[in-house]
Amino acid sequence: MTCRKLKKVLTCNDFDTELASKVVLEALFFKAEAPYxxxxxxxxxxxxxxxxxxxxxxxxxxxxxxxxxELPRQQCVVYLDLKREECAHLFPSGRIxxxxxxxxxxxxxLSAHCNMDQQSSFHxxxxxxxxxxxxxxxxxxxYEFAARSKPTEEYVSKYKGNYTFTGGKAVGYRNLFGVSWxxxxxxDSLFFINGILHLRAELTIRQLGGH
Numbered sequence: 001m002t003c004r005k006l007k008k009v010l011t012c013n014d015f016d017t018e019l020a021s022k023v024v025l026e027a028l029f030f031k032a033e034a035p036y037x038x039x040x041x042x043x044x045x046x047x048x049x050x051x052x053x054x055x056x057x058x059x060x061x062x063x064x065x066x067x068x069x070e071l072p073r074q075q076c077v078v079y080l081d082l083k084r085e086e087c088a089h090l091f092p093s094g095r096i097x098x099x100x101x102x103x104x105x106x107x108x109x110l111s112a113h114c115n116m117d118q119q120s121s122f123h124x125x126x127x128x129x130x131x132x133x134x135x136x137x138x139x140x141x142x143y144e145f146a147a148r149s150k151p152t153e154e155y156v157s158k159y160k161g162n163y164t165f166t167g168g169k170a171v172g173y174r175n176l177f178g179v180s181w182x183x184x185x186x187x188d189s190l191f192f193i194n195g196i197l198h199l200r201a202e203l204t205i206r207q208l209g210g211h
Contacts, residue, residue: 001027061099062086064110068103075204076103080110082197088185090114092123100132104205106139106165107132112199114181115174123181128172129201131165139165140206145176148198150190155200162206 006024009015065079080098091114098110113126127145144160163171177184177191191197
């Protein structure tokens, strides 16, 4: 469960307060452990009893790492890592959504797609930035998509632009890498490093307005 959901458990009247506090505290301590410790704790518990509390979450939305800046301008840098198998499962028309992240009090998300390149008629990898539906605020955002790329394994800028968002709108690039899906997923692909695709999105608010 996410920390937000655990907080809801604490404030929910359906559970005994003492029990809820105990299990939420256990869950938070578990989350604080390093991943290898989490796996060993889960394994120990699985061996000790048939009742498993600590099970790795099958994320509906992929987790992201976010770095936020308030000055000199409101800005955030978002990192999304996808496994090769996750990308393979996107073919021929699938999508993966990231967890929401916030900029200027507004929720945004990334979505990775397998779609058709409109000019070349082949499948390709696309990346999009969306704004959650909420209120009637308008955001003008500068954004840049980048990905780690061989041989340097540094982040290389792939696409940049600006867009004025209103709730529920999305913007992005249908063919982020400028190659076919076959080339993107190939064994010698430049974009998978140890089986992971490393994506980065940088967002900066240009101006903030309302209706």
